[in-house]
Amino acid sequence: MFEKTLEKIKPIDKTWLEKAEAHQLKLTKPPQSLGRLEEIANRICAIQESLSPNINTKRIVICAGSHGVCDEGVSPYPAEVTAQMVANFLNGGAAINALARVSNIELDVVDVGVKGAVPNIEIKSENCRFISSKVAEGTRNFVREAAMTEAEMMKAIEIGISLAMQAKQSGVALIGLGEMGIGNTTSASAITSALTNLPPEKTVGRGTGADDAMLAHKIEIVKRTLEFHDLDAEKPLEVLQKIGGLEIACLVGVCFGAASERIAVVSDGFIATAAVALAITICPPLKDYVFASHLSVEIGHSKLLEYIEQKPFFDLEMRLGEGTGAALAMNIFTAAVAAFNEMATFEQASVSNRR
Amino acid sequence: MFEKTLEKIKPIDKTWLEKAEAHQLKLTKPPQSLGRLEEIANRICAIQESLSPNINTKRIVICAGSHGVCDEGVSPYPAEVTAQMVANFLNGGAAINALARVSNIELDVVDVGVKGAVPNIEIKSENCRFISSKVAEGTRNFVREAAMTEAEMMKAIEIGISLAMQAKQSGVALIGLGEMGIGNTTSASAITSALTNLPPEKTVGRGTGADDAMLAHKIEIVKRTLEFHDLDAEKPLEVLQKIGGLEIACLVGVCFGAASERIAVVSDGFIATAAVALAITICPPLKDYVFASHLSVEIGHSKLLEYIEQKPFFDLEMRLGEGTGAALAMNIFTAAVAAFNEMATFEQASVSNRR
Numbered sequence: 032m033f034e035k036t037l038e039k040i041k042p043i044d045k046t047w048l049e050k051a052e053a054h055q056l057k058l059t060k061p062p063q064s065l066g067r068l069e070e071i072a073n074r075i076c077a078i079q080e081s082l083s084p085n086i087n088t089k090r091i092v093i094c095a096g097s098h099g100v101c102d103e104g105v106s107p108y109p110a111e112v113t114a115q116m117v118a119n120f121l122n123g124g125a126a127i128n129a130l131a132r133v134s135n136i137e138l139d140v141v142d143v144g145v146k147g148a149v150p151n152i153e154i155k156s157e158n159c160r161f162i163s164s165k166v167a168e169g170t171r172n173f174v175r176e177a178a179m180t181e182a183e184m185m186k187a188i189e190i191g192i193s194l195a196m197q198a199k200q201s202g203v204a205l206i207g208l209g210e211m212g213i214g215n216t217t218s219a220s221a222i223t224s225a226l227t228n229l230p231p232e233k234t235v236g237r238g239t240g241a242d243d244a245m246l247a248h249k250i251e252i253v254k255r256t257l258e259f260h261d262l263d264a265e266k267p268l269e270v271l272q273k274i275g276g277l278e279i280a281c282l283v284g285v286c287f288g289a290a291s292e293r294i295a296v297v298s299d300g301f302i303a304t305a306a307v308a309l310a311i312t313i314c315p316p317l318k319d320y321v322f323a324s325h326l327s328v329e330i331g332h333s334k335l336l337e338y339i340e341q342k343p344f345f346d347l348e349m350r351l352g353e354g355t356g357a358a359l360a361m362n363i364f365t366a367a368v369a370a371f372n373e374m375a376t377f378e379q380a381s382v383s384n385r386r
Numbered sequence: 387m388f389e390k391t392l393e394k395i396k397p398i399d400k401t402w403l404e405k406a407e408a409h410q411l412k413l414t415k416p417p418q419s420l421g422r423l424e425e426i427a428n429r430i431c432a433i434q435e436s437l438s439p440n441i442n443t444k445r446i447v448i449c450a451g452s453h454g455v456c457d458e459g460v461s462p463y464p465a466e467v468t469a470q471m472v473a474n475f476l477n478g479g480a481a482i483n484a485l486a487r488v489s490n491i492e493l494d495v496v497d498v499g500v501k502g503a504v505p506n507i508e509i510k511s512e513n514c515r516f517i518s519s520k521v522a523e524g525t526r527n528f529v530r531e532a533a534m535t536e537a538e539m540m541k542a543i544e545i546g547i548s549l550a551m552q553a554k555q556s557g558v559a560l561i562g563l564g565e566m567g568i569g570n571t572t573s574a575s576a577i578t579s580a581l582t583n584l585p586p587e588k589t590v591g592r593g594t595g596a597d598d599a600m601l602a603h604k605i606e607i608v609k610r611t612l613e614f615h616d617l618d619a620e621k622p623l624e625v626l627q628k629i630g631g632l633e634i635a636c637l638v639g640v641c642f643g644a645a646s647e648r649i650a651v652v653s654d655g656f657i658a659t660a661a662v663a664l665a666i667t668i669c670p671p672l673k674d675y676v677f678a679s680h681l682s683v684e685i686g687h688s689k690l691l692e693y694i695e696q697k698p699f700f701d702l703e704m705r706l707g708e709g710t711g712a713a714l715a716m717n718i719f720t721a722a723v724a725a726f727n728e729m730a731t732f733e734q735a736s737v738s739n740r741r
Binding site for chain 2 (some may be wrong): 058059060061062063064065066067068107108109111112115116118119122123124125126128129130132133134150239240328344345346347348349350351355358359362363365366369370372373374375379380381382383384385386
């Protein structure tokens with residue numbers, strides 16, 4: 032499934048970008064005056080190979096997993112919060128629920144490796160689906176051993192691929208990435224250092240709110256992790272297996288599945304972008320299908336965005352994950368595609384063009 | 387009406403910001419992790435003096451006016467485009483129509499000084515209302531005379547105030563500013579120079595797409611305008627009358643009316659922000675009611691945002707006006723308020739808080 036999916040991912044055909052741009056120039060606005068909205072609409076046209084782009088159905092896949100590295104005291108929140116927040120998503124009480132509701136976005140909440148049972152599942156939230164696909168009871172502590180076995184990683188990736196396939200079946204044309212996992216900024220920082228060769232001082236941030244002492248400790252943990260594993264940026268699957276998370280592996284799979292089905296992907300913050308960076312390193316043509324969303328407060332995020340050569344659409348000083356940045360960005364996509372599809376041309380509107 | 391409205395504008399009560407922040411801290415997210423969304427929600431709470439903020443009904447007021455300075459050849463588009471675009475708004479074919487539709491925003495399209503009749507008014511667009519309140523057949527050419535008489539300016543301001551009052555009657559809780567007027571970046575640049583004392587080289591941009599020669603000419607026109615009128619930043623009403631536009635005066639009035647009714651205002655690009663800057667200079671407490679939206683490509687816009695001490699929410703390289711930046715920003719406001727109102731607290735969701 033993994034190999035077959037990767038084979039299906041082809042770069043977009045650039046002539047569709049030109050066709051879309053030719054249409055933009057006919058619309059009643061000065062050329063390029065909608066700025067990056069035009070870039071978005073044109074790329075969606077190329078992904079869908081259509082000049083009537085359609086992103087009516089949007090879904091965010093929130094993958095949740097626990098992290099063994101929490102044993103090292105890298106987060107101010109207890110590890111149980113991962114399972115508790117999954118319940119909160121299903122009950123409709125998290126930030127992503129509010130943001131998804133107002134933008135008419137469906138949510139897939141995926142337990143791909145949450146330690147312990149998810150408490151109080153009631154699924155009170157509309158447009159929200161629970162996928163219980165626990166690969167393991169969280170990852171192992173990657174300071175002293177590989178986070179996952181290769182089999183666990185491949186299973187998590189394939190769950191992600193299936194979720195994208197299911198989204199395709201449901202007519203989803205825009206997939207957002209979301210995640211939950213106490214401890215996962217530590218994993219994302221280690222991945223960022225492994226891919227970019229930047230020292231942990233430049234990739235480790237405060238996550239959910241580490242104080243100065245915890246931040247210094249977190250940097251030390253990432254240093255020890257990198258020394259222990261001796262990773263190679265050219266072996267991204269090994270990076271993922273040794274220092275990633277099950278939710279990150281699942282998001283890598285979502286990227287693969289989406290691109291193979293020509294579904295555009297909207298990234299989120301630091302952790303989601305770590306998944307995107309791994310996915311692009313594994314399969315470079317995937318790049319054409321992925322859009323950044325926001326720039327988060329986490330210092331490693333800008334490094335990862337540079338690494339994947341993407342410019343975020345906004346910086347609202349957010350650092351929550353869950354897909355909240357993806358949800359906000361989706362509004363921009365909706366607007367971009369609506370303008371492309373609905374605006375009158377100069378001729379239709381009898382508006383005089385440039386002299 | 388003008389004086390009475392200004393008297394009603396009071397600074398927000400900062401204790402409401404504290405009450406809102408206390409609520410934010412109970413919600414299931416790390417403190418401040420929603421970044422500027424929290425800043426927005428808290429300020430809306432203070433404006434509405436409520437911990438159940440409501441911005442369900444949103445409206446953008448698009449004021450249109452023609453500019454005598456077009457005679458100087460400051461735009462690559464003919465002056466008739468102003469009237470033609472008003473018709474395009476009413477027929478639903480402009481970018482703002484698409485953006486407003488997808489975000490459920492009402493539109494007021496106001497002819498406050500369009501030269502000539504607006505052609506082919508059909509009002510095909512839902513949620514769109516035409517207000518024909520032509521104060522004059524556009525402004526006079528401000529290179530050699532005052533753009534408006536004082537009476538014309540006051541009339542345009544009072545139309546804006548009434549539009550905000552009507553919005554209040556209709557339950558509107560968030561007003562966006564929009565504008566249309568070929569030539570009005572020249573006016574906004576002159577206003578920016580007059581308020582900030584920056585030379586035209588730092589405030590004049592390419593507008594709808596001036597080439598290098600036209601840009602140099604536009605800078606020269608603004609220089610001559612500033613020399614001719616000898617303006618004083620401490621007399622903002624005089625600045626508006628002499629070098630403003632009827633649509634800018636009307637937007638100044640919308641700001642006054644909105645703040646007097648405790649309605650939050652979302653600015654747009656360069657021209658709307660010129661109106662906001664004048665309005666705040668005339669009535670400083672107004673500042674608490676106005677939010678920036680995006681940063682436009684026009685070079686003077688960042689200067690104006692600094693002048694009013696506001697930080698934009700995003701930079702999508704847009705430069706269209708019409709309220710398109712306000713429409714996109716309104717999605718962020720909707721999300722911010724939804725998260726504030728709908729998120730569960732740590733206690734309600736049985737999620738463990740920080741250790």
